[in-house]
Amino acid sequence: MTKLLDIYRTLLHALGHRGWWPGDSPLEVMVGAVLTQNTNWQNVEKAIANLKRADMLGACKLANAAPAELEALIRPAGYYRQKAARLGRLARWLNGRGESDEAAIEALRTLSSDRLRQELLAIKGIGPETADSILLYALEKPVFVVDSYTVRILARHGLAEAESSYDEVQALFQDGLPGEVELLKDYHAQLVEVGKRFCRRSRPRCAECPLLELLGRPILEQ
DNA sequence: TGCCAGGCCGGGT
DNA sequence: ACCCGGCATGGC
Numbered sequence: 001m002t003k004l005l006d007i008y009r010t011l012l013h014a015l016g017h018r019g020w021w022p023g024d025s026p027l028e029v030m031v032g033a034v035l036t037q038n039t040n041w042q043n044v045e046k047a048i049a050n051l052k053r054a055d056m057l058g059a060c061k062l063a064n065a066a067p068a069e070l071e072a073l074i075r076p077a078g079y080y081r082q083k084a085a086r087l088g089r090l091a092r093w094l095n096g097r098g099e100s101d102e103a104a105i106e107a108l109r110t111l112s113s114d115r116l117r118q119e120l121l122a123i124k125g126i127g128p129e130t131a132d133s134i135l136l137y138a139l140e141k142p143v144f145v146v147d148s149y150t151v152r153i154l155a156r157h158g159l160a161e162a163e164s165s166y167d168e169v170q171a172l173f174q175d176g177l178p179g180e181v182e183l184l185k186d187y188h189a190q191l192v193e194v195g196k197r198f199c200r201r202s203r204p205r206c207a208e209c210p211l212l213e214l215l216g217r218p219i220l221e222q
Numbered sequence: 223t224g225c226c227a228g229g230c231c232g233g234g235t
Numbered sequence: 236a237c238c239c240g241g242c243a244t245g246g247c
Binding site: 020032033034036037038039040041042043044078079082086124125126127128129130133145147148149150188189191192195196200201202 | 225226227228229230231
Binding site: 038039040042043046047075076077078079080081082083 | 241242243244245246
């Protein structure tokens with residue numbers, strides 16, 4: 001079968017390393033993973049900047065924050081009421097696992113991917129993509145992160161059904177790639193970049209897509 | 223101006 | 236088991 005690695009090599013050559021995930025700490029990555037749900041990263045950056053300025057980017061602070069205060073800080077990221085509650089639940093899950101946030105993260109890293117994923121998915125407001133983003137980018141676990149761009153890119157090239165489930169697409173990549181964290185991190189980042197630049201829902205600029213030569217002209221109308 | 227963004231949940235069939 | 240509306244801000 002093709003070519004998951006060929007696709008990656010093509011993207012890497014065309015776009016260079018993406019350097020994902022942006023963020024100064026694993027906790028910031030986790031927070032960003034929630035804030036970016038169906039939301040432009042640019043808006044997320046504003047919210048994270050607000051949290052930093054207010055010195056609220058800590059598990060204990062987030063866990064005990066007054067909802068209205070948290071909501072005001074993350075407002076630019078949209079869905080701010082839901083996301084404030086989600087951050088609170090995530091922070092409470094993290095809290096008490098170590099003497100510091102760093103220690104808590106280290107404690108989590110010793111647990112298995114399966115167990116962590118199960119626990120994350122049990123938190124209301126954390127679904128498969130958010131959980132896997134946390135596993136891969138905050139906890140360095142070798143899982144593949146699927147997002148809407150991933151499915152759209154595959155579907156437009158006939159490599160998956162547009163209706164494929166998250167788990168199906170994830171299995172496709174995890175079965176076809178070596179489980180190297182750095183590869184999995186950059187691969188997802190590459191797909192997001194391609195999605196943003198060349199595979200939008202409408203008016204795709206697919207003529208400039210670096211995958212055109214390898215995969216052929218995309219099937220639009222989906 | 224409208225469409226879209228690095229989803230997820232809950233209620234209704 | 237699906238399908239769908241709701242959630243919200245800011246940029247192009």
